[in-house]
Amino acid sequence: MPSLRSRRLHLFAAVLIVIAMGIGVRYLPLGLPREVVKYAGSVLWGAMVYGLVALVRPAAPVGRLAVAAGLVAVLVELFRLVHTPGLDAFRLTLAGQLLLGRIFSVWNVVAYAAGIGLAAGLDAGTRRLDGRRRMADKLAMPGVAEIDLKPYRATIESRPADLS
Numbered sequence: 001m002p003s004l005r006s007r008r009l010h011l012f013a014a015v016l017i018v019i020a021m022g023i024g025v026r027y028l029p030l031g032l033p034r035e036v037v038k039y040a041g042s043v044l045w046g047a048m049v050y051g052l053v054a055l056v057r058p059a060a061p062v063g064r065l066a067v068a069a070g071l072v073a074v075l076v077e078l079f080r081l082v083h084t085p086g087l088d089a090f091r092l093t094l095a096g097q098l099l100l101g102r103i104f105s106v107w108n109v110v111a112y113a114a115g116i117g118l119a120a121g122l123d124a125g126t127r128r129l130d131g132r133r134r135m136a137d138k139l140a141m142p143g144v145a146e147i148d149l150k151p152y153r154a155t156i157e158s159r160p161a162d163l164s
Contacts, residue, residue, distance in 0.1 A: 007058045015051035018044050018119075023098070039111045046115025049073050054123065062127070066120040073112035080104040 022044035024030075025037055032040070050069040057065065081104050090096040101108070 004058050008055055011051055011055045011058060015048055015055065018048045018051060022048065026098075039107070042108050042111035043115035043118070046073055046112030047119040048115075049076075049112065050116045050119035050123070062120050062124045065123070066116055069116045069119075070113060073116065074109055076100065077104060077109050077112070 022041050025032070025044065026041045030037075046069070049072050050065060053069040053072060054060070054065050057068075060068075080101055087100075091100055091102045096102075
């Protein structure tokens, strides 16, 4: 596995990209249907939660990170059922809408799970397993251009069809 410092740097960059995408989907006039805007934003929010959890524990297994991110997402969604004047006033601000949301919805939990699953899948695909190199590392191997590869030549000849 790469150093924890470089992993954290990559995770931080990924979280920033996901946040930018989420804000873009929610607030840029892209002409998308309202349902797509809402749930794409929720999927990206779930991916952001996974990235933030992974930033805290970068060496943890992907499964544990996904479970922890799922718990955080469910707790935040359940927190929407709590109403106080100060909390409701914060939820009316842009920061409150982005961080906490306003209305409880089970469908949001489903969208969060999808985002967490996607983020966990990408994370698992980019990690090194058992000391072996990732496929991307193998493809980017230095000196690969100097490998002498002589594939066999195939000779393809046409012949008349026998229709008898």
